[in-house]
Amino acid sequence: MRITKLTTYRVPPRWMFLKIETDEGVVGWGEPVLEGRARTVEAAVHELSEYLVGQDPSRINDLWQVMYRAGFYRGGPILMSAIAGIDQALWDIKGKVMGQPVYELLGGLVRDKMKVYSWVGGDRPADIINDIKRLREGGFDTFKMNGTEELGIVDSARKVDEAVARIAEIRAAFGHDIEFGIDFHGRVAAPMAKPLLKALEPYRPLFVEEPVLAEQAEYYPRLAEQTAIPLAAGERMFSRFDFKRVFQAGGIAIVQPDLSHAGGITECFKIAGMAEAHDVAFAPHCPLGPVALASCLAVDFVSHNAVLQEQSMGIHYNKGAELLDFVKNKDDFRIEDGYINPLRKPGLGVEIDEERVIEASKNAPDWRNPVWRHADGSVAEW
Numbered sequence: 001m002r003i004t005k006l007t008t009y010r011v012p013p014r015w016m017f018l019k020i021e022t023d024e025g026v027v028g029w030g031e032p033v034l035e036g037r038a039r040t041v042e043a044a045v046h047e048l049s050e051y052l053v054g055q056d057p058s059r060i061n062d063l064w065q066v067m068y069r070a071g072f073y074r075g076g077p078i079l080m081s082a083i084a085g086i087d088q089a090l091w092d093i094k095g096k097v098m099g100q101p102v103y104e105l106l107g108g109l110v111r112d113k114m115k116v117y118s119w120v121g122g123d124r125p126a127d128i129i130n131d132i133k134r135l136r137e138g139g140f141d142t143f144k145m146n147g148t149e150e151l152g153i154v155d156s157a158r159k160v161d162e163a164v165a166r167i168a169e170i171r172a173a174f175g176h177d178i179e180f181g182i183d184f185h186g187r188v189a190a191p192m193a194k195p196l197l198k199a200l201e202p203y204r205p206l207f208v209e210e211p212v213l214a215e216q217a218e219y220y221p222r223l224a225e226q227t228a229i230p231l232a233a234g235e236r237m238f239s240r241f242d243f244k245r246v247f248q249a250g251g252i253a254i255v256q257p258d259l260s261h262a263g264g265i266t267e268c269f270k271i272a273g274m275a276e277a278h279d280v281a282f283a284p285h286c287p288l289g290p291v292a293l294a295s296c297l298a299v300d301f302v303s304h305n306a307v308l309q310e311q312s313m314g315i316h317y318n319k320g321a322e323l324l325d326f327v328k329n330k331d332d333f334r335i336e337d338g339y340i341n342p343l344r345k346p347g348l349g350v351e352i353d354e355e356r357v358i359e360a361s362k363n364a365p366d367w368r369n370p371v372w373r374h375a376d377g378s379v380a381e382w
């Protein structure tokens with residue numbers, strides 16, 4: 001079998017699908033995308049296709065190493081997102097050729113179902129209580145929300161109190177009948193992470209995500225020393241080589257690589273293993289589409305330390321399309337009592353509605369995250 005063609009489709013809300021075709025008619029789908037930089041990743045995918053067309057798609061490990069190493073420069077969000085989507089599509093092809101779901105090719109199930117969580121509250125954490133009430137009716141009991149709005153490198157006790165008040169309100173409304181992670185989303189600088197974590201401590205969130213920006217990872221062990229709240233990070237780390245420093249330094253209790261940003265299934269399966277060796281939980285980041293989610297699940301179902309899976313149903317970013325709009329086998333993604341079952345069809349287990357993808361790709365938006373500014377006009381982390 002040989003790879004014959006790579007086709008990319010940018011689609012709403014902010015995703016991109018990759019179709020890899022072969023000379024034997026087997027097709028694989030991937031989701032190479034970096035939110036807000038879809039066209040850049042698209043260019044990277046087509047540059048990398050020079051290594052792929054004419055090659056045997058079954059040699060995923062060799063193709064991965066060529067894509068990672070042969071271009072001299074490596075790593076980072078763009079190249080690793082491009083490699084990620086290509087890797088996903090190659091695993092999809094391999095599973096279809098062998099008539100097996102990807103998790104079988106990785107050694108089989110370690111669990112019967114996977115716990116998922118849902119976002120509440122949007123960019124500016126508001127209306128969280130009603131969101132939680134609505135989603136609980138759908139069987140969810142685990143959530144994630146933004147912890148703050150814009151926050152200065154050093155900011156007021158009032159801002160800290162506002163952030164904490166929202167969390168206190170949730171605990172007052174639901175007690176510990178629900179669990180939630182608080183995403184600092186890179187908005188909190190090191191000087192404010194300390195007081196904010198301290199003030200949140202009494203409410204015992206399930207985790208605090210990106211307590212500081214990934215480029216400030218040296219603060220993770222220091223912050224972990226001062227708080228019992230499990231710290232989580234990973235969506236802005238892109239390979240084993242980024243994560244190894246975090247494992248060596250300690251401080252992170254949950255790693256959250258994104259299967260569409262961190263080199264795909266081949267790379268994230270290895271990251272999950274590194275995490276397990278360090279007694280760190282694995283909870284892939286996935287605010288994206290169905291192929292990204294299916295790729296996460298393929299690794300979740302073979303990783304003992306996989307604990308939680310993000311999924312984007314109803315997420316505030318999904319304007320113009322929802323998680324399963326481009327999927328034919330929607331039922332396979334059913335969430336019951338906050339859990340999702342393995343996707344048992346061969347490959348990644350996603351049946352893409354190609355006609356719908358092609359139609360939607362004709363006027364795909366160039367999604368961008370907002371540019372936030374502080375009161376003084378300086379750029380604020382979004």
Ligand SMILES: O=C(O)C(=O)C[C@@H](O)[C@H](O)CO
Pocket residue numbers: 035036183185235285286287310317369
């Ligand atoms: O889902 C999360 O945890 C996020 O922090 C969302 C963020 O990654 C946006 O997708 C960036 O555009």
Ligand SMILES: [Mg+2]
Pocket residue numbers: 183185209210235
């Ligand atoms: Mg996040």
